[in-house]
Amino acid sequence: MKPNEYFIEVGSHQHSKFGQPVAGDVFVSERSGDEGRTITILADGLGSGVKACVLATLTATMARRFVAADIDVRRAAEIIMATLPVCRQRKIAYSTFTIIDTRADGSVQVIEHDNPPFMLLAKNPKTAVQKEQFAIQSQSTGQRNLYYSRFQLEPEDRIVVCSDGVTQSGMGRKEMPLGWTDSAAGQFVSDLVSRDPGISARDLSRAVVLRANLNDHRKPSDDTSCAVVYLRRPRAALIATGPPINPAKDVALANTVRKFDGKTVICGGTTANIISRELKREITIDLSTRDMNVPPPSSMKGVDLVTEGTLTLSAGAELLEKNVDPEAAEPNAATMLLKHWLDSDIIRFLVGTKINDAHQDPNLPVELDIRRNLIKRIVRLLEQKHLKKASIEYI
Amino acid sequence: MTNITVKICTGTTCYVMGASQLLSLPQLLPEGLASRVLVEGANCLDFCKNGQHGKAPFVQVNNTVIPEATIEKVKEAIRQAAETD
Numbered sequence: 167m168k169p170n171e172y173f174i175e176v177g178s179h180q181h182s183k184f185g186q187p188v189a190g191d192v193f194v195s196e197r198s199g200d201e202g203r204t205i206t207i208l209a210d211g212l213g214s215g216v217k218a219c220v221l222a223t224l225t226a227t228m229a230r231r232f233v234a235a236d237i238d239v240r241r242a243a244e245i246i247m248a249t250l251p252v253c254r255q256r257k258i259a260y261s262t263f264t265i266i267d268t269r270a271d272g273s274v275q276v277i278e279h280d281n282p283p284f285m286l287l288a289k290n291p292k293t294a295v296q297k298e299q300f301a302i303q304s305q306s307t308g309q310r311n312l313y314y315s316r317f318q319l320e321p322e323d324r325i326v327v328c329s330d331g332v333t334q335s336g337m338g339r340k341e342m343p344l345g346w347t348d349s350a351a352g353q354f355v356s357d358l359v360s361r362d363p364g365i366s367a368r369d370l371s372r373a374v375v376l377r378a379n380l381n382d383h384r385k386p387s388d389d390t391s392c393a394v395v396y397l398r399r400p401r402a403a404l405i406a407t408g409p410p411i412n413p414a415k416d417v418a419l420a421n422t423v424r425k426f427d428g429k430t431v432i433c434g435g436t437t438a439n440i441i442s443r444e445l446k447r448e449i450t451i452d453l454s455t456r457d458m459n460v461p462p463p464s465s466m467k468g469v470d471l472v473t474e475g476t477l478t479l480s481a482g483a484e485l486l487e488k489n490v491d492p493e494a495a496e497p498n499a500a501t502m503l504l505k506h507w508l509d510s511d512i513i514r515f516l517v518g519t520k521i522n523d524a525h526q527d528p529n530l531p532v533e534l535d536i537r538r539n540l541i542k543r544i545v546r547l548l549e550q551k552h553l554k555k556a557s558i559e560y561i
Numbered sequence: 562m563t564n565i566t567v568k569i570c571t572g573t574t575c576y577v578m579g580a581s582q583l584l585s586l587p588q589l590l591p592e593g594l595a596s597r598v599l600v601e602g603a604n605c606l607d608f609c610k611n612g613q614h615g616k617a618p619f620v621q622v623n624n625t626v627i628p629e630a631t632i633e634k635v636k637e638a639i640r641q642a643a644e645t646d
Contacts, residue, residue, distance in 0.1 A: 435572040435605025442604075451571065451602035458581045461571040462602050472604075476573050524574045524609035524617065 172321050173400035173511040174204045174268050176553050177367030178393040179375040179491075183214045183331070184385040190218020191329045191391035194226040197553045198234045202270030204553065205233050208393050209263040210281060210329045212253055218261075218389070221250055225261040233267050239277045240300060243312055247304040258306040264327045266395055272319040274395075279312045282333045285352050286317070287324040287359055293317065324367070325395040326355050331388035332374060336381030346381050367394035368508060372493070400555070402428030403510035407475055408518030408537050409436050410561040419561060420444030422516060423469065431506055432466070434475030437518060442466060455498045463499035471506060473499040476525070479540050482507070486547040513548060513556045515541050565598045565642045567635065568621040572605030575618035582632070583620060589632055590639070598639055 182189035190213060195206045207229050211221030225246055232242035250259035262280035276284060278297075286295055297313045304310050319325070328351060337345035351374065358373055359365060365373075374392040404426040410419055420441045423430050432438045442449050449472060451464045460481045461474035481500035485492070492505040507513060517537065541558055548554040569575075569583050587600045608614040608626055615628025622638040 436607070438604050439607070449604050451604060453584065453602050456584060461573070461576045461580070462584075464602075464604055474571060474573055474576065474605075477576060522573075523611075527574075527616075530574065530577055 171399070172272070172397050173555070174202065174270070174553075175367045175396045175398055175511055176204060176206050176393070177369070177371045177396070178208075178391065179368070179372040180389070180391040181375050181379055181386055183387065183389050184382075186215045186389070188216050188219045189389045189391070190214040190222055191331065191389040192219065192222035192226045193391055193393050194230050195393075195553055196230055196234065197549070203234075204268045204395070205230055206266040206268070206393060206395055207233075207263060208281060208327050208329060208391060209261050210331075210389070210391075212256065212258065212260040214389055217253065221259075221261040224250060225263050229263055229265050233265055239265070239275075239314060240302060240312075243277070243279065243310075244302045244304075247302065247307070247310065252306055259304070260307055262329075266325055266327065266393075268319065268325075268395055268397075272321075272323075272397055273316070274319050274325070275314070275316045276325070277312060277314055279310065282328050282330055282348050282351075283313075284325055284327040285355060287326065287356060288320065289322050290320055293320065293323070319395075319397045321397055321399070322363075323397050324359070324370070326370070326374070327393050328374060328378075329389060329391040331386060331390035332378040332392055334388065335378035335386065335390060337387070339381070342381065346378060351378075364398075366398075366509065367396040370394045370396075372491075398511075400511035401509065402426075402512045402514065403431065403506055404428060404514050404516060405431045405433060406437055406441070406516045406518075407433040407479065407541065409434070409440055409520040410518045411520045415561050416440045417444055419516065419518065428512075429470045429506055429510060430468070431471045431473070431503060432469055433473050433479055433503070434518075436522070437475065438464065438466065438472045441469075455496075457496070457498040457500075460498045460500045463502055471499075471502055473503055476537060476540065478503060479537075479544065483540060483544050483547060486544065486551060489551070507548060507554070508552065511554060513554055515545065515556065515558045517541050517558055517560050519560050565639055566621075566623060567598055567600045567639065568603040568606065569600065569630075570604075570606040570608065570617070570619045570621075571602045572609065572617075574609045575605075578617040578629075579631070580618040580620075583618060583630060583635065586632060586635060590636070594639060594643060597643060 178193045207226045209222040209225040211218030264281045265277040334345035336342040371392040464472040495501040545556040548556045608619040620630040
């Protein structure tokens, strides 16, 4: 596998137990350094709600740090168990976890403690996972068994991990007295992937959680979480925003958009007008969505989305920050932009640096026309919070 | 019969200065007038770039540019356009 030919996409979806505002399952993911190492953790704290959330957050955060620092997993697990606070009622300190440590070359190590076993959806039926069991001592819960496995992920392979809220969903119903079960959930995932072989990690994890919630008649009896790690050919997006400082570059801007192999988005009225003029393609505004803060989107032939600039990008940055699911949000230009970002792996920003004189009016909000800072913030959020690869090029 | 075109600029400056409210214009037009008017959103119309057209938000009624547009000002311009037609 050549470097950069494949991309490790990580997606997760979660629904907390019915009536609980906070989930006790915590999902943490981090891309460490430039080597493309991706650490993904799903932890399920004892109980539900805030207490479980604290336990799971502690577990996931410690696990991430220990794995990133290459501390022996056995030792790391012992430290985690010894550090977790003891529940006053149950007198135990407990959280499950699954740690998936994926390298850019596709080699993976997985450490599991009490979550349902991960599923490997490998193209090659010969890919076998040998799990090595090892025991550690916990002061409050005695001997705990952990499982360690190491294998090679091939392009288009996926790892799926769920909390027990998924596999036990629907428990007690006549048709599933023991709940959905690991095997039925696994069957659901493989059916879905065979029907839609390119399904993204984000869409697959959402489908699993939504199905689990349906098993519970939309009132989940536990926190339901699913995370997917997918080694796929990267999907690229180009975001063109801002007019070039030198109008002689207008043609180059338009041609970059025209020739780009991937999704194209234009953010900015003047930018869209330049590209429309150069490519002789009309812009049509779509007034079907109404939002007081975000101007309406437009469309242009051959371009996936056209939006206004600064306001929409700022709103998009807020959505990235708050981890909003675009499918569940009110549709407007910012949520449409968010969807394009999240559906892509490698996002290139082409930023024109011409200052918009109209934004210099002191009566306007000061947030306007800080395009360069705004794009830097978006790139940071895309890379650190959403594990995308993003780059900026100024024109 | 539509013979009056109203373009509401939805560029950044205009939106911040009030175009978001102006987009509800179609619901606020009197019945007799509504059938003659086509209200469109527009990408930045570029009127804000130099002071010569006045201040945002801008609305264009046929060929007339209305600076610092309000619903009332736009309705008035539509009435005038309808009368001169």
